[in-house]
Amino acid sequence: MFNLTTPRDREEKSNSATVSRRTLVSGMAGVGFASIAGCLTAGDSTEGTIRISLASEPTDGDWGEYGGVVPYYTPFHETLTASPPDLQSVEPRLATGWEVVDETTWHFTIRDDVTLHDGSELTASLAGDALSAILEARPIGFTRLTPDSFTAVDEYVLEIETTQPEPATPGNLAHPLLSIQHPDADDPVGTGPYAAESVTSGEPVEAVGFDDYWRAVPETQLIFEGVSDPQTRSLRLESGETDVALDLPRGSYGELARNDDLKIRTETEPRTGMVMVNRYREVTSDPDLRKALQYAVDQRELVEEVLDGIGEPARSPFSNVIPWSAHDELPEYTDMDQARALLETSEYDGEELRFIIDGNQSEQQLIAQEMQRRYNEIGIEIAIEQVESAAFFGEYTGGEADLAFVELGSINGAADYLVYVMYHSEGGDNVGQYESEGTGVVNPGEEVDELIEQGDTAFDEDVKHEAYREVQQRVMDDGVTIPVYYKDYVIGTDADVDGPDLHAIPHMTDWTTLSK
Amino acid sequence: MNTLSDPGRFESIRRSNLLTALRNNPASLAGGIVIALVTLVAIAGPVLVGDPNAGALSNRLQPPSMAHPLGTDPLGRDVLSRLVYGARITLAMAVSITLIRLIIGFVVGLLAGLFGGLVDEVLMRVVDFLLAFPGIVLALVIAGILGPSLRNVLLALVVVGWGSYARVVRSSVLSVREEPFVDAAKLAGVSRIRLVWTHFVPNVAGPVVVLSTLDLGGVVLAAAGLSFLGLGAQPPTPEWGTMVADGSDYLRSAPWLVNVPGVAIAVVVLGFNLLGDGLRDSLDTDPTRVNR
Numbered sequence: 001m002f003n004l005t006t007p008r009d010r011e012e013k014s015n016s017a018t019v020s021r022r023t024l025v026s027g028m029a030g031v032g033f034a035s036i037a038g039c040l041t042a043g044d045s046t047e048g049t050i051r052i053s054l055a056s057e058p059t060d061g062d063w064g065e066y067g068g069v070v071p072y073y074t075p076f077h078e079t080l081t082a083s084p085p086d087l088q089s090v091e092p093r094l095a096t097g098w099e100v101v102d103e104t105t106w107h108f109t110i111r112d113d114v115t116l117h118d119g120s121e122l123t124a125s126l127a128g129d130a131l132s133a134i135l136e137a138r139p140i141g142f143t144r145l146t147p148d149s150f151t152a153v154d155e156y157v158l159e160i161e162t163t164q165p166e167p168a169t170p171g172n173l174a175h176p177l178l179s180i181q182h183p184d185a186d187d188p189v190g191t192g193p194y195a196a197e198s199v200t201s202g203e204p205v206e207a208v209g210f211d212d213y214w215r216a217v218p219e220t221q222l223i224f225e226g227v228s229d230p231q232t233r234s235l236r237l238e239s240g241e242t243d244v245a246l247d248l249p250r251g252s253y254g255e256l257a258r259n260d261d262l263k264i265r266t267e268t269e270p271r272t273g274m275v276m277v278n279r280y281r282e283v284t285s286d287p288d289l290r291k292a293l294q295y296a297v298d299q300r301e302l303v304e305e306v307l308d309g310i311g312e313p314a315r316s317p318f319s320n321v322i323p324w325s326a327h328d329e330l331p332e333y334t335d336m337d338q339a340r341a342l343l344e345t346s347e348y349d350g351e352e353l354r355f356i357i358d359g360n361q362s363e364q365q366l367i368a369q370e371m372q373r374r375y376n377e378i379g380i381e382i383a384i385e386q387v388e389s390a391a392f393f394g395e396y397t398g399g400e401a402d403l404a405f406v407e408l409g410s411i412n413g414a415a416d417y418l419v420y421v422m423y424h425s426e427g428g429d430n431v432g433q434y435e436s437e438g439t440g441v442v443n444p445g446e447e448v449d450e451l452i453e454q455g456d457t458a459f460d461e462d463v464k465h466e467a468y469r470e471v472q473q474r475v476m477d478d479g480v481t482i483p484v485y486y487k488d489y490v491i492g493t494d495a496d497v498d499g500p501d502l503h504a505i506p507h508m509t510d511w512t513t514l515s516k
Numbered sequence: 517m518n519t520l521s522d523p524g525r526f527e528s529i530r531r532s533n534l535l536t537a538l539r540n541n542p543a544s545l546a547g548g549i550v551i552a553l554v555t556l557v558a559i560a561g562p563v564l565v566g567d568p569n570a571g572a573l574s575n576r577l578q579p580p581s582m583a584h585p586l587g588t589d590p591l592g593r594d595v596l597s598r599l600v601y602g603a604r605i606t607l608a609m610a611v612s613i614t615l616i617r618l619i620i621g622f623v624v625g626l627l628a629g630l631f632g633g634l635v636d637e638v639l640m641r642v643v644d645f646l647l648a649f650p651g652i653v654l655a656l657v658i659a660g661i662l663g664p665s666l667r668n669v670l671l672a673l674v675v676v677g678w679g680s681y682a683r684v685v686r687s688s689v690l691s692v693r694e695e696p697f698v699d700a701a702k703l704a705g706v707s708r709i710r711l712v713w714t715h716f717v718p719n720v721a722g723p724v725v726v727l728s729t730l731d732l733g734g735v736v737l738a739a740a741g742l743s744f745l746g747l748g749a750q751p752p753t754p755e756w757g758t759m760v761a762d763g764s765d766y767l768r769s770a771p772w773l774v775n776v777p778g779v780a781i782a783v784v785v786l787g788f789n790l791l792g793d794g795l796r797d798s799l800d801t802d803p804t805r806v807n808r
Contacts, residue, residue: 231764251768251769252768254769255768305576359746363765365762366591369751369752370573370591373591387663
């Protein structure tokens with residue numbers, strides 16, 4: 001029996017690229033140090049080895065069930081299924097295929113040629129034990145994966161029983177947290193193309209090609225390091241101290257892109273920056289006011305100017321790279337005249353609305369200020385308040401703000417869980433207030449609940465997509481969400497480096513496509 | 517008029533000493549001039565510059581020019597306007613925090629020094645407790661718990677900062693208490709309140725004033741630091757620490773966003789420190805020397 005009811009907030013947010021001001025303070029010191037150190041250790045990158053700078057050390061955090069290394073970004077572990085770079089389907093990985101036995105029973109056929117880093121052979125039994133161990137250690141109920149049992153039907157067929165019908169099970173199994181790690185190993189022992197040389201907490205991790213890998217063995221060695229300050233990552237890339245840097249600072253994008261020694265690329269994530277409007281607070285319970293707030297925002301301008309063109313103007317709460325996003329069906333809402341007209345018909349009487357933002361998200365702060373300026377133009381008073389990251393979702397889901405700037409996305413093969421968590425009355429964002437008062441924070445009512453449940457349990461993709469698109473239409477019509485941008489991540493590589501192929505979910509980057 | 521202690525005479529001598537000391541100490545004079553100028557700019561801000569929150573995205577990240585002498589920020593707002601308005605907030609915060617610290621410390625120090633015994637023990641243990649913590653860390657915790665706002669930063673910095681004033685005042689009071697003129701005043705039937713007001717307050721004021729001037733620079737830094745961390749001024753309030761934080765993403769492409777408020781903070785802190793040094797020299801705050 002697993003405890004799988006934990007909201008996904010912290011997990012999802014902890015892996016998005018953020019930098020706190022405290023981090024920045026240490027980072028700025030790091031810039032100076034790195035500059036000096038760079039002079040002393042020029043040519044630090046070993047020939048044939050590619051150094052990859054991530055936003056945090058891969059060994060930082062509680063990753064004991066993966067041998068002490070985070071399964072995001074790193075190439076030591078693999079999942080039963082995989083999400084292709086465009087997220088349009090779910091593909092086999094360690095499982096060659098799967099079969100729906102009944103609504104709650106799945107059979108996954110495991111590859112018969114896979115060896116783990118310790119030499120043991122991957123079997124259905126080992127895969128089941130590995131998944132059980134991970135789920136026991138790390139509740140990830142936010143994905144809506146609710147397995148009841150893992151049973152090896154034969155050597156290579158794993159039966160997964162779920163507590164409720166879960167058509168998204170293959171997609172859910174592509175989540176990096178559901179990577180296969182030998183359940184008895186203390187070090188990273190997975191099936192990935194690379195094996196970890198040595199793992200020391202707080203230190204970079206060296207990765208060497210795994211000779212018995214079931215696909216082509218990569219020849220290039222990799223080093224994964226954590227550099228928390230984006231400016232320092234950027235400087236290390238420019239000075240040649242690192243070969244690949246993720247999540248480069250947006251403010252330096254233009255300068256970096258003009259540097260002939262570098263290749264700078266961006267890719268849209270299944271992640272949306274949006275403002276949630278609490279429909280159960282006294283002032284924002286007015287639908288006309290909510291719509292006025294929605295129409296007064298100019299997403300194009302915000303993305304082009306404030307985000308330096310990095311990102312896509314959003315129309316839906318769900319990024320346009322998610323297969324069932326209603327982005328193409330939804331209109332652009334920007335219309336100041338319409339906003340004024342709606343405000344006129346609303347009962348708004350000049351009350352100040354509390355707009356909370358995550359204190360560690362500098363771009364959200366800029367966007368919030370620009371939104372505040374436009375709201376002031378039409379006569380809506382906004383007070384922006386920065387809230388510590390750790391307390392932010394508590395304040396939002398506790399219904400303590402009229403508006404809350406959130407950035408949510410999927411790092412899963414199926415993004416279904418986002419709909420449920422965000423808009424269902426019993427989803428993580430609404431359940432706290434649903435149980436105590438009203439029907440949540442942004443849940444528009446029973447009809448939306450039914451649509452979400454319909455999509456969540458539909459084995460027919462068309463039915464699922466139609467239900468989810470209808471949910472998006474309803475929440476936009478209700479004015480509970482103001483989508484602002486679909487996030488782009490920025491990756492920089494040395495000009496001498498080829499690859500990697502970009503994935504919509506940077507956590508799933510395939511480093512075997514990297515060479516120097 | 518008390519023949520053994522004349523606070524009025526003390527004040528005039530002190531003013532004269534202060535001006536002479538400032539004249540003879542170019543560094544202190546420079547500090548005083550800097551603070552005077554910044555104060556003047558802060559007071560006259562609305563006349564000198566426009567709305568610090570006005571701007572257009574089409575104007576964003578403009579380098580310094582005639583139209584925008586200190587450039588524009590990521591939202592197209594004039595950095596000079598924000599700097600000037602920021603000076604108002606910075607000075608108001610620094611003076612308010614220091615004044616409240618001083619008042620609380622003064623009262624606590626006086627009570628401890630005058631009453632002694634259990635009162636002294638209890639009050640000084642509270643002070644010991646406060647001084648045992650690193651001030652900025654405690655301020656971070658308090659501001660973090662109370663939530664982000666300038667008012668809470670003020671509260672946090674007051675809470676962590678009055679202890680040193682209480683210590684100085686107490687030691688001065690203990691010293692003054694042993695002076696013959698205090699005994700003489702008591703024998704002359706001077707009331708307790710009058711005794712405190714005419715003999716103790718003037719004689720402990722000097723060291724405290726110097727301490728507060730020297731403290732002002734630290735308060736400016738601490739307040740800016742907390743705002744930099746997002747615990748102080750909330751957007752779009754143009755506070756210097758917040759301005760440094762806002763500009764940090766553009767450190768390389770628009771360095772003026774960090775440099776301008778950063779230099780402003782450094783100049784004001786330097787000004788307060790130089791002025792404080794001058795005051796210390798002029799008032800010669802040796803606690804064993806008392807005014808008679």
